Amino acid sequence: MPAKKTYHHGDLKNALIRAGVEILAGQGIGGLSLRQVALRAGVSHAAPYAHFADKQSLIAAISTDGFRRLYEKLAAAAHANSADPRQQLLETANAYLEFAAEDPAHFKVMFSGILEQEKDYPEFVEASQKNYELVVEIVQTCQSAGVLPLGPAERTAISIWATVHGLAALALERQIPHTLLEQVSMRELLLHSLETLFVS
Amino acid sequence: MPAKKTYHHGDLKNALIRAGVEILAGQGIGGLSLRQVALRAGVSHAAPYAHFADKQSLIAAISTDGFRRLYEKLAAAAHANSADPRQQLLETANAYLEFAAEDPAHFKVMFSGILEQEKDYPEFVEASQKNYELVVEIVQTCQSAGVLPLGPAERTAISIWATVHGLAALALERQIPHTLLEQVSMRELLLHSLETLFVS
C-alpha cells in the first residue's frame, strides 16, 4: 500500500464501484452516498463525475457488477450439477437464494427499481439478461431430459425465476413468518416450491 | 371533543400519510421527502415530528396503509369468486398483480426493505400478516375442494405468494423480456405459473 496517494488514480472508475459494493456490504443501502463512495476511494467528492454522469449511473454500474457476480455463481452451480438436470435446476436456484442472503444490500440495489431508465444502461440490460438466458437453457435441458413438461421454455423460465426471486425477496423483507422458518429452512421451502413443477 | 384549534389540521397524522401516498403516485420514491410531504400537507417541515419519530416511521405508516389497501383489494377479489376455489385463487393472485401495476411506487415502498426494524412497527407487521393469512385461507379452501394437493397450507401459501410476488417484482423492474411480453400478457404468465400447482 503506497504511503502517498498518487495524484492520478489508476482505475478510479472500478475503484468507485468496488467502494460502493463495500459500503453496501458494511452499511447497507442507507450508507451509499456518492460522497462516501468518493471518500472511501480516496478522492474528492466531485471526482466521480469524471467517470459517472450522476449517482444513478454509479448505481447502474454497481447493479451491473452484481448481475455479473450472480451469473458467475449461478453458472458455477449449474456446471457443478450438469450430470443431473433436475438437481442442476434445484442447485442453481438455491445458489440464487444464497447470493441474496450473502449480500442482501447488493441484491436489493439490483432489484430496487432505483434505476428508472435502465434502457440508458446497456451493460446493465446485457448482464441481467444473461442470467435469464441461463435459466432458459437449464429449463430446456430439463425438458429434453423429460424432467420438465414440454412447452415454451421462456414462459417456464419466467415462472421459475419468479418463484425463486419471490422467495428471495420475501425472505429479505422478512415477510416469511418466523413460525414457518422455525420448522423449515429456506432450502426446503425452495425445494417444496419447485417440486410441483416436475413431471413426476 | 373541544373546539378545533385555529392552527391548521384536525388530523395531521393521516393527512401526512395521504400526502406521502400522493407524492409516491405522482413523483415516485425519489420525490418522497419529509419536507415535501409536510409542504403538501400545508405545514412546516418540522411539524411531522410531532406525529412521527423520524422518516422511517412515516414510511412505516405509508407501507402499513399500502398493506391495508392491498388486503381490501385481495379480499374483494376473493369474495367475488368464493363459488369456485380454483378461480378464487387465480383472481386473487391477479388482483395482487393489478395492485402492483396500479401503484408501483407504493408497492415498491412496501417491499423495498427501507424498513430495517419492522419489529418496531407492530401495525405494519399486523397489516402485512393479514394478507398472508388470507392466502393461507384460500389455499385451505382449495385443498378442501380437492383443487390443491393436501399438505401444510403454510408452505404452499408461501410458494404461491412467492410466485405471484416474484412476477409482480420482476415486472416492475422490467426484468421480464419485452419479446415475451409481446406474446403473452402478465395475466397469462400468472395463469401459466399457477396452473402447474393444481391437482388436475
Add this chain to the structure above:
DNA sequence: ACCTGAACACCGTTCAAGT
C-alpha cells in the same frame, strides 16, 4: 399539545481552476 423558524450536518450536482 401542536406547530414554527432558525440552525446544523449531510447530500447531489455544477463549475472555475489547477496539474
Add this chain to the structure above:
DNA sequence: ACCTGAACACCGTTCAAGT
C-alpha cells in the same frame, strides 16, 4: 484528461420559542 475546492439547493433532524 483527471481531479480539487468552493458554491448552491435540498434534505433529515433538533430545539427554543410561540399559540
